[in-house]
Amino acid sequence: MTSHPVRPVADLFAADGRLKAIPRRPARREALLAHLAETLFEAGRTYREAEVNEALTSVHEDFPALRRYLVVGGFLARTKDGAAYRRQQRPTGTGGAIPAVA
Template sequence: MTSHPSRPVADLFSADGRLKAIPRKPARREALLAHLAVTLFEADRTYREPEVNAALRAVHEDFPALRRHLVTGGFLSRTKDGSDYRRQQRPGSPGGAIPSAA
């Protein structure tokens, strides 16, 4: 069976909405991160680190790893001091953020 990057991510979550595991395969992990970015974080809003942690902790206990993957994958941007985060628009992302006018 061939894995498709566009495959829905619903099978990664248990019935209670918690993430079973962070996928190791890059394409699956990227699909998950895109889903989390769009569903947990509003476009054009700045989040403090405790808010990001709380949102990610609601889906998985390893929220620091999820936060790091979201930042390194370009789904969230972080200020140099690590205190503020914003959802980023990624070209071609389904349901992606509206482009910034800035």
């Protein structure tokens, strides 16, 4: 397996600030998700699903995929009913578990 240098996340965005595409490679997508979580969502604040969708729509039309990647990746925590989201301090080695908001 060859190690590729990680390109800057800025390469993923067009001049207008929108994402060109959601990366397929996991490492690249993870770097993007970390960037989105940090730049679009404040730590300690609870967001309604509509607010999360609006923030994600500002960068890419496939906001459901981005939202799902953020939750599954541990960047956003979601209540069981899916009504509220919070930015997570991402724990290492989540093993794909979906964190929930208490």
